[in-house]
Amino acid sequence: MDLVRSDDLPAELRYIKYEHGLEAQYLPAIRSLISKDLSEPYSIYVYRYFLCQWAHLCFMALHPSDSSLIGVIVCKLEVHSAHAPPTRRGYIAMLAVASPFRGHGVATALVKKAIEAMAKRSADEIVLEREETNTPAMRLYERLGFLRSKKLHRYYLNGNSAYRLVLPLKALDLDASPDYYGDDVV
Ligand SMILES: CC(C)(COP(=O)(O)OP(=O)(O)OC[C@H]1O[C@@H](n2cnc3c(N)ncnc32)[C@H](O)[C@@H]1OP(=O)(O)O)[C@@H](O)C(=O)NCCC(=O)NCCS
Numbered sequence: 406m407d408l409v410r411s412d413d414l415p416a417e418l419r420y421i422k423y424e425h426g427l428e429a430q431y432l433p434a435i436r437s438l439i440s441k442d443l444s445e446p447y448s449i450y451v452y453r454y455f456l457c458q459w460a461h462l463c464f465m466a467l468h469p470s471d472s473s474l475i476g477v478i479v480c481k482l483e484v485h486s487a488h489a490p491p492t493r494r495g496y497i498a499m500l501a502v503a504s505p506f507r508g509h510g511v512a513t514a515l516v517k518k519a520i521e522a523m524a525k526r527s528a529d530e531i532v533l534e535r536e537e538t539n540t541p542a543m544r545l546y547e548r549l550g551f552l553r554s555k556k557l558h559r560y561y562l563n564g565n566s567a568y569r570l571v572l573p574l575k576a577l578d579l580d581a582s583p584d585y586y587g588d589d590v591v
Pocket residue numbers: 413414415442498499500501502503506507508509510511512513514535539541542544545548
């Protein structure tokens with residue numbers, strides 16, 4: 406198990422990288438934590454799609470006394486060859502912190518670990534979509550440097566719109582990425 410600690414985190418929590426051997430112990434808790442705040446629940450295959458291929462980009466915050474799950478971030482990193490030059494794009498798919506532990510920097514710490522892991526693997530950028538009405542998530546990502554690149558109208562089944570957010574990690578040729586740096590942010 407890869408133990409990850411940082412000075413600016415609540416000292417009592419443990420931050421670990423997900424790995425396959427932890428599936429039986431943590432997948433039910435990950436599903437339960439993430440689905441609590443989702444308007445559209447994901448099937449177990451969606452979780453496995455991310456966790457099996459990109460375990461090294463997924464992090465958990467655990468309670469020190471019983472190792473129960475307090476927070477989790479789930480990501481992937483793929484090469485988009487259609488772009489010229491090909492883009493290594495990280496994607497934050499899921500992020501949740503248990504409500505009693507919110508407001509203490511746990512999500513900030515998880516996002517920073519994911520950014521660091523993707524940057525280490527030479528990601529050019531990290532993208533995600535967030536519901537327009539999710540103010541805590543929008544503030545969190547914008548505080549960490551993510552930019553609104555596009556509004557996705559009525560993106561969710563509940564009719565709510567989303568923003569696509571992007572964190573450029575390398576200097577990009579803006580002309581080569583019109584989809585992400587266009588003028589369609591409203
Ligand atoms: C969005 C969510 C993940 C944020 O989790 P969190 O752990 O409360 O987030 P943080 O504590 O890192 O940041 C929240 C606030 O606490 C503040 N904070 C308090 N102590 C902090 C510390 N030690 N370090 C950093 N920030 C701290 C932050 O500044 C931030 O303030 P802000 O409102 O000005 O942005 C959480 O609300 C959640 O799980 N929501 C439901 C699921 C969800 O919406 N997920 C995201 C979209 S899928």
